[in-house]
Amino acid sequence: MTKTDDRSAFGHPAGASERRAPGAGQPSRVRPPGYAVLRFRKATFLLHRRSAAVTAALALTLAAASLAYLCVGETFVHPLEALKVVLGHPSPDELVVGTLREPRMTVGLLVGAAFGVAGALIQTVARNPLASPDIIGISQGASAVTVGAMTFGVTSYTLLPYLSVAGGILAALLVYVFAWRGGLHATRFVLIGIGFAIALRSVTTLFMTKGDYLVAQQAQIWMTGSLNGRGWPEADPLALTLLVLLPFVAWAARAQRTAAMDDDTATALGVRLGRVRFGLVLLGVVLASVATGAAGPVDFVALLAPQIARRLTRTAQIPLLSSALLGALIVVLADLLARKLFAPTELPVGVLTAAVGAPYLIWLIIRSRSVRNGGTA
Amino acid sequence: MRVSVRRAVAMTAAVVALLLAVLFSLAVGARAIAPAAVLDALLHGGHSDAAEVIRELRVPRTVVGVMVGAALAVAGTALQGITRNPIADPGILGISQGASVGVVLAIAYAGVHTLTGYVWYAFAGAAIASVAVYAIASSGRGGATPVKLALGGAAINALLVSVTTAVLTTRASALDEFRFWQVGSLSGRDADIAARIWPFLLVGLLLVLSVARGLDALALGEDVAKGLGQKVATVRLVGGLGATVLTAVGVAAAGPIAFIGLAVPHIARAIIGSDHRWVLPLAALLGPVMLLVSDTVGRVVFPPSEVPAGVMTALIGVPFLVTLVRRKAVAA
Numbered sequence: 001m002t003k004t005d006d007r008s009a010f011g012h013p014a015g016a017s018e019r020r021a022p023g024a025g026q027p028s029r030v031r032p033p034g035y036a037v038l039r040f041r042k043a044t045f046l047l048h049r050r051s052a053a054v055t056a057a058l059a060l061t062l063a064a065a066s067l068a069y070l071c072v073g074e075t076f077v078h079p080l081e082a083l084k085v086v087l088g089h090p091s092p093d094e095l096v097v098g099t100l101r102e103p104r105m106t107v108g109l110l111v112g113a114a115f116g117v118a119g120a121l122i123q124t125v126a127r128n129p130l131a132s133p134d135i136i137g138i139s140q141g142a143s144a145v146t147v148g149a150m151t152f153g154v155t156s157y158t159l160l161p162y163l164s165v166a167g168g169i170l171a172a173l174l175v176y177v178f179a180w181r182g183g184l185h186a187t188r189f190v191l192i193g194i195g196f197a198i199a200l201r202s203v204t205t206l207f208m209t210k211g212d213y214l215v216a217q218q219a220q221i222w223m224t225g226s227l228n229g230r231g232w233p234e235a236d237p238l239a240l241t242l243l244v245l246l247p248f249v250a251w252a253a254r255a256q257r258t259a260a261m262d263d264d265t266a267t268a269l270g271v272r273l274g275r276v277r278f279g280l281v282l283l284g285v286v287l288a289s290v291a292t293g294a295a296g297p298v299d300f301v302a303l304l305a306p307q308i309a310r311r312l313t314r315t316a317q318i319p320l321l322s323s324a325l326l327g328a329l330i331v332v333l334a335d336l337l338a339r340k341l342f343a344p345t346e347l348p349v350g351v352l353t354a355a356v357g358a359p360y361l362i363w364l365i366i367r368s369r370s371v372r373n374g375g376t377a
Numbered sequence: 378m379r380v381s382v383r384r385a386v387a388m389t390a391a392v393v394a395l396l397l398a399v400l401f402s403l404a405v406g407a408r409a410i411a412p413a414a415v416l417d418a419l420l421h422g423g424h425s426d427a428a429e430v431i432r433e434l435r436v437p438r439t440v441v442g443v444m445v446g447a448a449l450a451v452a453g454t455a456l457q458g459i460t461r462n463p464i465a466d467p468g469i470l471g472i473s474q475g476a477s478v479g480v481v482l483a484i485a486y487a488g489v490h491t492l493t494g495y496v497w498y499a500f501a502g503a504a505i506a507s508v509a510v511y512a513i514a515s516s517g518r519g520g521a522t523p524v525k526l527a528l529g530g531a532a533i534n535a536l537l538v539s540v541t542t543a544v545l546t547t548r549a550s551a552l553d554e555f556r557f558w559q560v561g562s563l564s565g566r567d568a569d570i571a572a573r574i575w576p577f578l579l580v581g582l583l584l585v586l587s588v589a590r591g592l593d594a595l596a597l598g599e600d601v602a603k604g605l606g607q608k609v610a611t612v613r614l615v616g617g618l619g620a621t622v623l624t625a626v627g628v629a630a631a632g633p634i635a636f637i638g639l640a641v642p643h644i645a646r647a648i649i650g651s652d653h654r655w656v657l658p659l660a661a662l663l664g665p666v667m668l669l670v671s672d673t674v675g676r677v678v679f680p681p682s683e684v685p686a687g688v689m690t691a692l693i694g695v696p697f698l699v700t701l702v703r704r705k706a707v708a709a
Contacts, residue, residue: 129528130464178699185465188702191643194464195698198635202691206684207559213553220552223540300535308529343546351542354535361532365525366516 051313051322058312058325064110065329069105069336070097074343103231107294108335108349109225109328110238112301114291116327117249119302120318121284124256125277126193127186131286132303133168137195139297140200141171142289145218147204151211160222161234161293168289171196176281184277185263195236225298225350227335234294239288248283253320255280260317298350301327304357311364330357380650387649391662395443398669402439403431406676437568442672442686443665444571444578445563445631450664452623453638454645454657455585455616458592460530461523466625467636470530473635474537475506476628480558481544486549493569495558499629500577507621509533511614522599526613561632561687563672574626581626582661584619588612589653596651634687636666640698646699667694 038045050223070082077093084090084095119132126136133139145167146160154160175196179189204223208216258271259280266273288302309322334352341347403415410418410427418428419436453466460470479502480640483489489498513529514522545552591612594602602609627634645660671689678684 126463128462129524130462130469130531135464135469175597178703181703192699193701194469194639195636195695195702198639198696199691201635202560202688206554206688208556209560209685216556217549217552220542220556221546224546299538303531304535345547347543348546351539351546354539358532358535358539362513362529365513365532366527 036095048313048315051315051319054309054312055319055325058322058329062325062329062332065232065332065336066105066109069108069332070101072336073101075261100345103235104227105332105337106232106235106329107230107238108227110235110242111291111295111298112328112331113324114238114242114287114327115298115301115331116305116309116323116325117252117320118284118288118291119304120306120320120323121252121256121280121287122302124260124307124318125184125186125280125284126190127262128190129307130303131190131193132300132306133284133292134297134299134302135197136190137171137175137197137200138168138285138288139292140197140204140296141174142168143223143297144200144204144207144290145170147207147221150215150219150222151207164296165293168292169285171200172281172289184274184281188303189281221348222296224348224352225296225353226348227295227331227338228346228348230295238290238294242287245283245287248279249320252280252283256317256320280343282372294352296348298331298353300354300357301330304354305330306363308357308361308364311361375376382537384649384655388655388659388662391659391666395662398666398673399439399443401441402669402673403435405673406435408428437571438563438566438672439669440571440666441567441574441630442563442669444574445627445634446637446665446668448578448581448623448660448664449627449634449637449668450645450660451585451657452620452627452686453652454642454660455588455592455620455623456589456638457642458595458653459523459613459616459620461595462480462527463643464639465527465530466635467620467628468633468635468638469534469539470527471506471510471532471534472503472530472621472624472630473633474534474541475502475504475626476500477559478506478537478540479503481541481551481555484554485544485548491555492565493573496570496573496629498687500625502624503621503628506533506537507617507624511617515610528696547619558632560685561634561690562683562685563631563668564683566630570630574630577622577626581619581622584615584622585617586654586657587618588616589657591614592653593651632687634668634690636694637667640694644701647704661694 008237036047036049037317038047067079067082070086071077071079073096075096077097081093082097085094085119087136091097102308115133122133122136123129123131136211136276142164146164149160149163154163175189178196179192181184181188204219208219211219255276258266259273259276261269261271261273264275291298306318306323306329310318313319313322330353331349335357336348337356338347338349341352400412400415403419404410404412408427410431411434414427414433417423418425418431422428422432448458449467452472452663455486456467457463457464459465476499479498480495481499483495483498487498489495495585510526510530510533513533514525546553556592588611591602591609594605594607595609595612597605599609602612624638627638641660641664642656645663648654649659668686671693672686674693675684675686675689678689
C-alpha cells in the first residue's frame with residue numbers, strides 16, 4: 001500500500017521521504033510543503049503541521065469544556081475542587097462532581113468521539129459529505145427496533161440499549177447486502193442506505209402513532225438522544241468497546257487514503273477496495289451503533305464533526321482524531337447547554353448538538369476559500 | 378428502438394399509469410365502488426351514497442394527491458440537478474424541515490389547529506429555509522457550488538430539526554398534534570386545500586421547466602455549462618426557487634412525505650435518460666402514481682384504520698428503488 005502513496009492524489013505522501021532519504025540524520029530534501037519531519041533514532045515521521053496544531057488546539061478546548069461541564073450546573077463548583085475530584089483527592093464536592101456530573105460527561109465524551117469517527121469513516125467510503133450514520137439507516141434501524149419494543153411493552157432499560165445496537169447493525173447489514181453487487185459502489189451504497197433509512201423511519205412513526213401518548217413522548221425523547229440519567233453503567237461497556245476498537249481505528253486512519261480514491265484509480269493501482277471499504281464501513285457502523293445504544297441517536301454529530309474537522313485541518317482526507325475530538329466537544333458543550341439553558345427543565349442533548357455544531361459549519365462554509373471544488377468528501 | 382420512440386412509449390405508459398392510479402384511488406377504500414359507478418358519479422352526478430363519497434371525499438383527496446406527488450417529484454429532480462448530488466432531496470436540504478418548523482410554531486404558539494391554517498406557515502418556513510441555504514452557499518469564494526449547497530442545506534436542516542425538537546420536547550401538547558401531521562398523509566384533505574395551492578404548483582412547475590436545458594448543462598460540470606453559454610447562477614437561482622415553491626406546496630398540503638422527492642427522479646432517469654426536458658415531465662407523472670397507489674393501499678391494508686401515505690410510500694417505494702439502483706449504474 002505504501003507504494004501507492006506518493007502517487008496518489010488523495011494521500012499524504014507519508015512514506016515517500018522515508019525511502020528517499022535512507023541515511024538517518026541526513027536532512028530530507030523532498031519534504032512536502034506544510035509537513036514537519038520528526039526523527040526518533042532511526043524512525044522518521046512526517047507530521048502535517050496544520051493538522052497537529054488543530055488537534056492540539058481541539059484537545060485543549062475539549063479539556064476546558066470538560067472542566068466547565070464539571071463546574072457549571074445547579075450548584076457552581078470551583079474548578080480546583082472539580083479537578084481534585086477527578087484526580088481522586090477527597091473534596092466536599094465529591095457527590096455533585098464525582099457521582100452526578102463526571103459519569104454523565106464521560107458518556108457524552110465517548111458517545112461524541114464514537115459518532116465523530118463513525119461519521120468520518122462513512123463519509124470517506126461514501127465519498128459524499130452528506131452521508132452519515134443518521135442518513136444511511138443505522139440510527140433509524142436502532143430507532144425502529146427500540147421504539148417498536150417500547151410500543152409493544154418492553155420497559156426494561158437494561159434491555160433497550162442492546163436492542164438498539166442490534167437494530168443499528170442489522171439495518172447496516174441489510175443496506176450492505178442490498179448495495180453489494182460485485183463491489184461497493186459509493187452512490188449505490190448511499191442511495192440504498194437512504195432508502196432504508198426512510199422506510200425504517202416510516203415504520204418508527206407508525207409505531208409512534210399506534211402507541212399511546214406517553215410512549216410516544218418517551219420515544220421522542222429517546223430518538224432525540226439524551227444523556228439524562230446516563231452514568232457508569234453506560235460508560236463502562238462503551239469505554240471497553242471503544243478500547244477494543246482502537247487498533248482498528250488506527251488501521252482505518254491509514255486505510256482511509258485508499259478508500260477515498262475513485263474506483264478506477266484504485267483498480268489501476270491494484271488496491272483491493274472492496275475489503276478496505278467493508279472494513280471501514282463495518283467499523284463506522286459498530287461505533288455508531290454502540291454510541292446510539294448508550295445515548296440514543298444523537299443527530300448530526302456524525303455529520304457535522306468530520307466536515308468541521310476537515311475544514312479546520314484543510315487536508316484531503318477527513319482527519320479521524322480531530323473528528324473524534326470535535327464530536328466529543330460538540331456533545332459535551334451541547335449537554336452543558338441542555339442542562340443549563342432552560343433550567344430547571346432539562347432538554348435532551350440531541351436538541352442542541354445541531355445548535356452547537358451547525359452554526360460553526362455554516363460560518364466555515366461562508367468564509368471558505370473554496371475547499372477544492374467538489375472535494376472528496 | 379429509436380430514442381424518440383422510446384420516449385414516446387414511456388410518456389404514454391406513464392400517462393396511462395396515472396389514469397389508472399386516479400381511478401384506483403377513487404374506487405378503492407373503506408367502501409369499494411365499482412369503476413363504472415365511479416365514472417357515472419363523476420359524469421352524471423347523482424345523490425346516491427357512493428356518488429357523495431366520491432365527490433365529497435375521494436375526488437379532493439385524489440386531486441391533492443396528484444398535486445403533491447407532482448410537486449415533490451419535480452422539486453427533487455431540480456434539486457438533484459442543481460446540487461449535482463444524487464441524494465439531494467427537499468428533506469435532506471432542509472426545505473421540508475423549514476415547513477415543519479413553520480407548522481410546529483403555528484401549533485405551539487399561534488394557536489393554529491386546522492390543516493388549511495397550516496398551509497401558510499409551512500410555505501413561509503420552507504421559503505425562509507431555502508433562502509438561508511442559498512445565502513450561505515453563495516457567499517464566500519466560488520459562489521454556490523454543489524458541495525456548498527449540499528452542506529449548507531444539511532447544516533440548516535440540522536439547525537431546524539433542533540428548533541422543532543426543542544419546541545416539541547418543551548410543549549407536550551404540540552407533540553400530540555404534530556406527530557400526526559409529521560407522518561405525511563392525504564387523509565382529510567379537502568377541496569379548499571387544492572384551491573389554495575394550485576397557483577403555486579403552476580408557478581413552481583413553470584420555473585423548474587424553464588431551466589431544464591440549464592440543468593442538462595450543469596450535469597456536465599460548471600465549466601462546461603458556462604462554455605455552453607448557460608448562466609450558471611441564474612439556472613441555480615431559478616431552479617432553486619421553483620423547487621422551493623414546489624416543496625412548500627407538497628409539504629403544506631400533505632406533510633413531509635419523504636420518499637418521492639428522492640426516488641422518483643432516479644426512477645424517471647432510469648426510464649428515459651438524463652435529458653431534463655423529458656425527465657421533469659416524466660417525474661411529474663410518476664410522482665402522483667407513486668403517491669396515489671401508496672395512499673390507496675394504505676387505506677385498505679389494515680382496516681379499519683388507515684396507514685398514512687407517508688409511511689406507505691416508503692414501504693412500497695424502497696423495494697422499487699433498491700431494485701432499480703442495483704440494476705444499473707446510477708447517474709449522479
